[in-house]
Amino acid sequence: MLKAVEVRHLSKSFKTKVKKSGLKESFKSLFHPVYKEIKAVQDINFSVEKGEVLAFIGPNGAGKSTTIKMMTGILYPSEGEVSVLGMTPWQSRKKLSYKIGSVFGQKSQMWFHLPPEDSFELMADIYELDKTDYKKRLKELVKRFQLEEIMHQPVRKLSLGQRIRCEIAVSLIHNPEILFLDEPTIGLDVVVKNQIRDLIKDLNKKNDLTVFLTSHDVGDIEKLCRRVIVIDRGRLILHSTINELKHEYLKTKILSLKLEEEYTPNLEGVEILKKKGTGLKIEVDMTKCSMQKIIDDIIKNTTIVDMTISDTPMEEIIKTIYTGS
Amino acid sequence: MLMKKIKKYMTVFKISFVNDMMYSRNFIGQFLFFGLFLFVYSFLWRTVFKEGEIEGFDFVKMMWYFMFTESIMLAKYSFHREMSQDIKTGDIAYHLNKPYSYMLFMYSKYLSSSLMKMVMNLLFGSLILFLALQNTPLNPLNTVLGIISSIMGLTINFVFFFLIGLSALWFEENTAFQFIYSKFLFTIGGLFIPIEFFPEWLKKISDILPFKYVLNAPAKVYINGLEEFLKVFPVQILNVFIWGGLIMMLFKAGTKRLNINGG
Numbered sequence: 034m035l036k037a038v039e040v041r042h043l044s045k046s047f048k049t050k051v052k053k054s055g056l057k058e059s060f061k062s063l064f065h066p067v068y069k070e071i072k073a074v075q076d077i078n079f080s081v082e083k084g085e086v087l088a089f090i091g092p093n094g095a096g097k098s099t100t101i102k103m104m105t106g107i108l109y110p111s112e113g114e115v116s117v118l119g120m121t122p123w124q125s126r127k128k129l130s131y132k133i134g135s136v137f138g139q140k141s142q143m144w145f146h147l148p149p150e151d152s153f154e155l156m157a158d159i160y161e162l163d164k165t166d167y168k169k170r171l172k173e174l175v176k177r178f179q180l181e182e183i184m185h186q187p188v189r190k191l192s193l194g195q196r197i198r199c200e201i202a203v204s205l206i207h208n209p210e211i212l213f214l215d216e217p218t219i220g221l222d223v224v225v226k227n228q229i230r231d232l233i234k235d236l237n238k239k240n241d242l243t244v245f246l247t248s249h250d251v252g253d254i255e256k257l258c259r260r261v262i263v264i265d266r267g268r269l270i271l272h273s274t275i276n277e278l279k280h281e282y283l284k285t286k287i288l289s290l291k292l293e294e295e296y297t298p299n300l301e302g303v304e305i306l307k308k309k310g311t312g313l314k315i316e317v318d319m320t321k322c323s324m325q326k327i328i329d330d331i332i333k334n335t336t337i338v339d340m341t342i343s344d345t346p347m348e349e350i351i352k353t354i355y356t357g358s
Numbered sequence: 359m360l361m362k363k364i365k366k367y368m369t370v371f372k373i374s375f376v377n378d379m380m381y382s383r384n385f386i387g388q389f390l391f392f393g394l395f396l397f398v399y400s401f402l403w404r405t406v407f408k409e410g411e412i413e414g415f416d417f418v419k420m421m422w423y424f425m426f427t428e429s430i431m432l433a434k435y436s437f438h439r440e441m442s443q444d445i446k447t448g449d450i451a452y453h454l455n456k457p458y459s460y461m462l463f464m465y466s467k468y469l470s471s472s473l474m475k476m477v478m479n480l481l482f483g484s485l486i487l488f489l490a491l492q493n494t495p496l497n498p499l500n501t502v503l504g505i506i507s508s509i510m511g512l513t514i515n516f517v518f519f520f521l522i523g524l525s526a527l528w529f530e531e532n533t534a535f536q537f538i539y540s541k542f543l544f545t546i547g548g549l550f551i552p553i554e555f556f557p558e559w560l561k562k563i564s565d566i567l568p569f570k571y572v573l574n575a576p577a578k579v580y581i582n583g584l585e586e587f588l589k590v591f592p593v594q595i596l597n598v599f600i601w602g603g604l605i606m607m608l609f610k611a612g613t614k615r616l617n618i619n620g621g
Contacts, residue, residue: 105455108451142452
């Protein structure tokens with residue numbers, strides 16, 4: 034597999050001024066400033082394959098954005114190497130910028146008071162596209178992102194979902210090989226979130242677009258990515274496929290039952306979550322009690338009218354990883 | 359290839375112009391302010407010039423001079439505030455990963471916005487003064503040369519605004535620099551009083567410093583035409599190259615030490 038991104042022993046430290054509270058300390062820090070070194074990213078290693086959608090997640094302040102900024106050449110690292118499409122980002126920032134696209138959910142690249150069409154035109158000139166190539170590409174993106182009706186409305190009049198669709202579309206105007214998406218679905222409702230996910234999936238499949246995604250939304254990760262990297266306090270704490278992650282962390286299952294008679298389980302590893310009449314919801318720790326064992330015990334005591342078995346939500350898994358680190 | 363590079367900045371200029379047109383109603387406030395300024399200062403200058411000319415200036419010439427300097431002063435797009443904020447919040451990152459020069463991008467945006475305001479100020483101010491004074495130093499050549507010199511003045515101002523914005527890399531609070539700079543323009547920039555009124559020693563100092571080439575020099579080109587233009591235009595170009603080169607180096611060094619918040 035060809036690598037789109039390779040990160041080796043990457044570290045970034047910042048110096049920040051520290052000052053205790055109070056007037057005396059303020060004066061003191063004027064003459065004897067004290068600095069503290071903050072290690073935003075510490076010795077991280079990973080790679081992204083061409084055509085892959087990779088999730089890069091972590092709690093707030095984990096070092097996600099700092100890493101993206103080093104990968105796009107905006108920040109210089111303190112140590113380590115990065116290769117994006119064979120280039121060192123901070124040495125070939127301009128050259129690389131023609132081959133990558135980026136969407137930062139909380140920062141717009143559209144001109145707020147003008148219709149999206151103007152921002153598209155500006156980006157086409159910024160990326161030095163030929164007029165015919167631009168027109169063709171625009172037509173394709175407008176169709177794919179369903180922007181026909183909003184292309185002539187000022188951006189400030191668009192809904193957040195419409196604006197994000199424009200943001201992603203405009204970042205693809207120059208046909209980049211890698212798309213960096215930083216929180217693309219932040220603040221969106223469920224329907225729009227799904228639309229955006231479908232679009233990203235479609236772009237990845239049909240155009241072989243490599244996507245590097247950071248998100249706090251577990252749905253984004255579950256629906257889009259095959260692999261996930263978790264970073265916390267600047268360190269890489271987990272690097273696995275979504276399936277491995279589920280296998281590793283899905284040690285409990287939730288059983289929702291409707292029984293004929295009342296029943297209270299008394300087995301090790303079984304916890305009652307809810308009980309109301311003949312309805313029962315239990316959590317089963319699979320390392321202590323097998324599914325066979327609990328079902329046998331229920332059948333011995335009563336008859337099952339209805340039953341659903343579900344996995345622990347992905348959200349819980351991520352929470353466990355964050356708190357565990 | 360070069361044409362494509364130039365075209366991207368021309369498009370920024372164009373889009374920024376269209377964007378500013380959306381705020382065309384703001385001109386009403388600006389015109390009111392400008393008109394009031396001219397009205398108030400007309401009383402001051404009428405009293406000052408009661409006895410006759412001072413250093414070649416009479417009341418009419420002084421009013422036109424003041425209108426020219428103010429039309430540039432009020433037109434400057436204060437992008438340095440936005441730039442400082444971008445550096446402090448880290449939003450500058452979103453400019454740096456695009457294939458353009460941040461400096462030229464900002465310059466295109468600044469020039470588009472400032473030039474439009476300046477032309478509007480000039481039209482409005484000239485109309486008011488012409489109606490009130492029935493006299494004008496303007497002729498087609500002076501106007502064209504004056505506008506060219508004003509663009510150079512705005513460019514020198516851009517360099518200083520950029521420097522003030524850039525200072526956010528080293529200073530958390532940089533409004534003091536903006537304050538000091540604007541006071542230099544007020545005084546040795548010749549906003550209210552032409553440099554010609556100053557004592558010899560101060561005149562010599564202001565000749566060396568760049569501030570007079572932002573306001574005083576273009577205003578005098580509007581009044582005196584070609585002769586003045588040939589004197590000041592080369593110095594304006596020199597200032598743009600010297601100070602522009604300096605901020606380019608500083609910006610390059612600054613982006614290397616960029617610490618981005620929120621990462």
